[in-house]
Amino acid sequence: MATVGTAPVNPSAPPTPPAQRRASPAETHLPPVQAHSTTLIGSVQRAMRLLEAVAAREYGAPAKQLAREVGLALPTAYHLLRTLTHEGYLRREKGLFFLGEAAERLSGAxxxxxxxxxxxxxxxxxxxxxxxxxxxxxxxxxxxxxxxxxxxxxxxxxxxxxxxxxxxxxxxxxxxxxxxxxxxxxxxxxxxxxxxxxxxxxxxxxxxxxxxxxxxxxxxxxxxxxxxxxxxxxxxxxxxxxxxxxxxxxxxxxxxxxxxxxxxxxxxxxxxxxxxxxxxxxxx
Missing domain, CATH: 3.30.450.40 (GAF domain)
Structure with missing residues (x-):
């Protein structure tokens, strides 16, 4: 007998698939993840794209422009940019981001x-x-x-x-x-x-x-x-x-x-x- 508020269970019915999370507007800009890339870390990929975007801007770029170019939500971009700046891969001057000493050392190496x-x-x-x-x-x-x-x-x-x-x-x-x-x-x-x-x-x-x-x-x-x-x-x-x-x-x-x-x-x-x-x- 079914309990109150619970629909009866039909053993022969197929299981109900879990609800799919709706992608955010920013995530729709990202390239599709290949089936074989289940071990890739998305935050690392996004950080690398931000570094590439900064490297392409000789005179620096603000966070909003970088987020737009890379296809990231602005809060996510801010978080990654702060982390990269803290680690020395970027530096910030007057609201613009440039490559930092750590990135330049990598480039030199x-x-x-x-x-x-x-x-x-x-x-x-x-x-x-x-x-x-x-x-x-x-x-x-x-x-x-x-x-x-x-x-x-x-x-x-x-x-x-x-x-x-x-x-x-x-x-x-x-x-x-x-x-x-x-x-x-x-x-x-x-x-x-x-x-x-x-x-x-x-x-x-x-x-x-x-x-x-x-x-x-x-x-x-x-x-x-x-x-x-x-x-x-x-x-x-x-x-x-x-x-x-x-x-x-x-x-x-x-x-x-x-x-x-x-x-x-x-x-x-x-x-x-x-x-x-x-x-x-x-x-x-």
Missing amino acids: AAQQKRRSMVNEALAQWRDSIGVPVYYAVYREGEIEVRSVADSPACPAVAEWADFRETAHAHAIGQCLLSQLDEEARRDHLDRYPVQPITPYTVRDEQTLLRRLEGLGRMEPVIERQEYALGTVCAAIPLTVGATAAAVAISLPCRQADRLLPAARRLQAEAGRLLGTHALSISI
Whole structure:
């Protein structure tokens, strides 16, 4: 028997579907959510759209304009804009919103990643076309940094058996970078990392090294034979853009020493073309 105020239940009747929430006018502007996107977080998507809208406005934009462009209710837009401002992704000046320091750091990091990716792709391309392992290094804050190496089982790189930072005098990369420094910076480096032989072929003293560096022709490949690793010959090409000293280098086993200079010349030509198109930035 049914209770008072309750309709009788018919067991054979299909269940009544739950009431559907009516979308707000602002939500009708948003793109439809795909069936496979059930794990996406709508508030994050809306915040990203607000950031994109602000980034597109060089001279800033007020909350009402941003809400209208993104298709958000104004209270929702205000809430997201305040949160993004609090976290440093936006800043507000005289009622207008601009990108903040946190967003600019993200942009800078993304640009840096893109440059690094371009450098890695270039090195891999040169490795495959020339048939040698290719190295990329810079001199930054008083230290030699090998930033990227492109090698393969057929073209293995030289194993770093002695710290590259401490043995600049003994390898082509280090000599090439030292040759690009001014006298004060060069002597500072050698004071911290004195010349010492690590193979029977390594330059024996600082004065001999300095004379060698001073005798290098501008933009000439730096050649080194077994001074860092026995059984290996290397060549490095200077790359100087602004105040940054950089180099690309190759290595070969001694039995292929006759290939070294032609391969270095080819690398120099290809690197020059890439730098000439501004497709490669060395500031990574």
